[in-house]
Amino acid sequence: MLIDLHPLLSQTGKVNKLETELEMDKFQSRSGTYAIVTKKPMILEFTNIGDGKVEIKADIDIELDIPCGRCLELVRTQLKIETLREVNLSGTVSEEEAALDETDFIEGTDFDVTKFAYGEILVNLPMKVLCSDSCKGICNRCGTNLNHGSCGCDTTELDPRMAKALEVFKSFKEV
Ligand SMILES: [Zn+2]
Ligand SMILES: [Zn+2]
Structure with a gap:
């Protein structure tokens, strides 16, 4: 108008x-x-x-x-x-x-x-909107909304490249 x-x-x-x-x-x-x-x-x-x-x-x-x-x-x-x-x-x-x-x-x-x-x-417009400050987000493996319950995915497993880096780091420490 x-x-x-x-x-x-x-x-x-x-x-x-x-x-x-x-x-x-x-x-x-x-x-x-x-x-x-x-x-x-x-x-x-x-x-x-x-x-x-x-x-x-x-x-x-x-x-x-x-x-x-x-x-x-x-x-x-x-x-x-x-x-x-x-x-x-x-x-x-x-x-x-x-x-x-x-x-x-x-x-x-x-x-x-x-x-x-x-x-x-x-x-x-707000830069970022959150449903609550304690929002748990979604599982980055299966996409489950973690506010509604857990999905059972093992999220502690490390990325293989990460695991390797950690090994290197450990051996370095032992020297
Ligand atoms: Zn949320
Ligand atoms: Zn999941």
């Missing part, structure tokens, strides 16, 4: 506040695709702060299902984002500003709600 910010530019101090649905059911990133299971309407507030600049205040409140970093079971993760951004719509952006420009959500005077929300969710 696009919101035209042009009418806002007519007067410094002008405010445009609105609520809008987040048009996203899943979130795709390089680390995976996560289902957005609940979402509250996004609250947006645009303020003309003069010189063609607009301050954007946004509230995003969603819940995503993200796999646990150890056992891969889905963990419902709430993301509550309150953000404040400033964009320059005057068209006279310095080269320096242009180089630092991360405002791909602005095109002309149009504000792209989905692109904006995507960027905000991306930077606020």
